[in-house]
Amino acid sequence: MDSSALFSMQDLPNGVLYTVPGVISELKKYKDPRLKYWDEFIEVKEPSQEFIDTIEKASASSGDDLRLSPVDKSVLALAIETESTVLTDDYSIQNLAKILKISFRGVGMKEIDEVINWTYKCTGCRKEWDKNYPDCPICGSPLKSVRSRKR
Structure with missing residues (x-):
């Protein structure tokens, strides 16, 4: 999950949800009061460097590298590593996910239809x-x- 999924909290699936440390830092930055309730539902994990490298290379190739933050790239890398669906309303994350054939789902907004280079x-x-x-x-x-x- 990226930050937009946790901010929205709409239609989240049951079971353990994965996110990266950077997403938790973003939520702490905005002093989101719900953060204390998510501990039992969220597994925070840093993706392996090989998956981050895959995302860096793909984002440079598609031109998404300027549009994706390091946290966004970590979310995508973790999705590849854990074979998870990315929950996000961020269209740049969705764009690269679509290019890499990573499953993704919008949480509060409709997903993208086409890839943009x-x-x-x-x-x-x-x-x-x-x-x-x-x-x-x-x-x-x-x-x-x-x-x-x-x-």
């Missing part, structure tokens, strides 16, 4: 790149992710 556009010279760079190799301006026009 992203490229990186310079905010200065407007050149588009398939790869994310720290800044534009041409003019040095920051890059932002944009929907790819390639099909």
Whole structure:
């Protein structure tokens, strides 16, 4: 489960639910009072590095790397490792899950229908790149992710 699933608390399945330490940290940050009641239902687990590497590589390839936080990537890595369904309303998590054929389910919102690939556009010279760079190799301006026009 990602943070959106725990914030929403709608239609959660019975049984043990997995999440990553970063999700619990996010909930503590927002002082969610329900956190104390979830201990018996949630197993907190850090995914293995090999699964994180898989997510890093896939997110760089799809262009989702700028849209996914380290916690989001950990949630996806744990889903692969535990062969679990990801419970999330985060469309970027769903996008990469769909690409990797990881089962996912929206909790409070409808799931995505199609995969979106992203490229990186310079905010200065407007050149588009398939790869994310720290800044534009041409003019040095920051890059932002944009929907790819390639099909």
